[in-house]
Amino acid sequence: MLNVGAITEGFVLDHIQAGTSLSLYHDLKLDKLDCCVAIIKNARSNKMGKKDILKVECDIDTLDLDVLGFIDHNITVNIIKGEQIVEKRELHLPKEIKNIIHCRNPRCITSIEQELDQIFLLTDEATETYRCKYCEEKYKGPRARLRSHAR
Amino acid sequence: MQHLMSPLDLSVEELDKLLTLANDIEKNPQKYAHACEGKKLATCFYEPSTRTRLSFEAAMLNLGGSVLGFSSADSSSAAKGESVSDTIRVISCYADICAMRHPKEGAPLVASEKSKIPVINAGDGGHQHPTQTLTDLLTIRSLKGRLSNLNIGLCGDLKFGRTVHSLIHALIRYPNIKFTLISPEELRVPSYIREDVLRKNQVPFKEVERLEEAMADLDILYMTRVQKERFFNEDDYVRMKDFYILNKKKMSLAREDMIVMHPLPRVNEISVEVDDDPRAAYFQQVQYGVYVRMALILTLLEVEVC
Numbered sequence: 002m003l004n005v006g007a008i009t010e011g012f013v014l015d016h017i018q019a020g021t022s023l024s025l026y027h028d029l030k031l032d033k034l035d036c037c038v039a040i041i042k043n044a045r046s047n048k049m050g051k052k053d054i055l056k057v058e059c060d061i062d063t064l065d066l067d068v069l070g071f072i073d074h075n076i077t078v079n080i081i082k083g084e085q086i087v088e089k090r091e092l093h094l095p096k097e098i099k100n101i102i103h104c105r106n107p108r109c110i111t112s113i114e115q116e117l118d119q120i121f122l123l124t125d126e127a128t129e130t131y132r133c134k135y136c137e138e139k140y141k142g143p144r145a146r147l148r149s150h151a152r
Numbered sequence: 153m154q155h156l157m158s159p160l161d162l163s164v165e166e167l168d169k170l171l172t173l174a175n176d177i178e179k180n181p182q183k184y185a186h187a188c189e190g191k192k193l194a195t196c197f198y199e200p201s202t203r204t205r206l207s208f209e210a211a212m213l214n215l216g217g218s219v220l221g222f223s224s225a226d227s228s229s230a231a232k233g234e235s236v237s238d239t240i241r242v243i244s245c246y247a248d249i250c251a252m253r254h255p256k257e258g259a260p261l262v263a264s265e266k267s268k269i270p271v272i273n274a275g276d277g278g279h280q281h282p283t284q285t286l287t288d289l290l291t292i293r294s295l296k297g298r299l300s301n302l303n304i305g306l307c308g309d310l311k312f313g314r315t316v317h318s319l320i321h322a323l324i325r326y327p328n329i330k331f332t333l334i335s336p337e338e339l340r341v342p343s344y345i346r347e348d349v350l351r352k353n354q355v356p357f358k359e360v361e362r363l364e365e366a367m368a369d370l371d372i373l374y375m376t377r378v379q380k381e382r383f384f385n386e387d388d389y390v391r392m393k394d395f396y397i398l399n400k401k402k403m404s405l406a407r408e409d410m411i412v413m414h415p416l417p418r419v420n421e422i423s424v425e426v427d428d429d430p431r432a433a434y435f436q437q438v439q440y441g442v443y444v445r446m447a448l449i450l451t452l453l454e455v456e457v458c
Contacts (some may be wrong), residue, residue: 056183108277110256117262118178136279139344 007037007084011058014069015077019043022053028072034059067095071131096123098131102140107138154452155264155271157320159285169324171290174440174447178294181214187450187457188217194223194247196263197274198230198254203416204274204283207438208251211445211450215234220247225255237266244268249453251283252276270452278314281446284415285318289335292372295411295433300326305366308376308396308421310341315415316376317345322368324355331357332366334396338388339378342376363396373398375414375421375434399423406431413437 008073031038036059046052061080070092078090103119104111111117120134131140177184193212209219220408222228225309240263251258251272257279265272266353275281306316310333323329333341350357360366375398380389403426414422414434426432
């Protein structure tokens, strides 16, 4: 069993779907941060069988919880202070996401007016359906496909 | 300030009020002849659509207002690369209300977000065409006397026909509505309409391939054109366009009080011999289109006529 030391202050993202932590690392723009990040892949999990974990030694405010909620709202967010979990944040599917994914409908106005924000609205929570605000094109997200979809 | 992007922007109550106003305009046109004096309608049409543009213009002229605008992107500043957001900011300084048609879906919504005047979506690509739906609802309510307890046959291109999709969305808000979807296999309604709209709202419907099978049970037959521009392949268009032609023989199977509607223009899906049948309502529908646009302009401009 590989041991990764506890962090003093920061956050731990637990119960990440196995194999998706690296894309999550990029989606959350953790590569842009100048802090210590541990990516743990395929850790044993009673609940999931296998899971990924991200440990980040920086302030929770640097994390966009809307992006995280959109990618996978089942991820557990643990906030660490003094090496202890002081808070667990619940994630929700955000009602609106801006400039995270792009509309792929070639007939959408966003395809020709590049300065427009790419806004998707949660139109059906049960089926986790997001639609482009402008053309109502459905985006069947989210999770690890996010990055490939956005480009 | 209110805009109109989708027929569902209006609640059933608001819609009822609008249709009642349209019926009053129909009965008392003189009462409204000067209602919009001094007001200007801008028709910003980024793609040609003579029918819708003229209907809007006729509506504003009937109200005593005036019109300005452009009828293709080539003759607007869009040809120079101006954004919709910038164009509407400029138009807001010239006019009191704007009707916008654009080939790109969502363009009128973008305009409405930056506009200082009410914006009406006059058709955005294959997405929405709310004033056509309002026209259809007014026609149905005026000629059938109700928007509930109806079996509506939708025939032709049900896959790409946005008028049909919008009408389905609008009518399922009324009680006891049934649909009979008449189309070739290739042009059936998209699965999101079948599953997410009809089945999800427990609206009864059946899908048939032959017009004759459905005729006897219908209160309304809504015919649509198989649009050439929706096809990538001309052979496919030629093969399918004549599948569903309404003629006198098929009309003989229908009820005496059924009405035939069509968003127009027709090509050959309704034989001209049907035009003289009292059940042919598609030219009346055009007239109702003007009344409902007049009612819409009055409503969005908040003009009250006593």
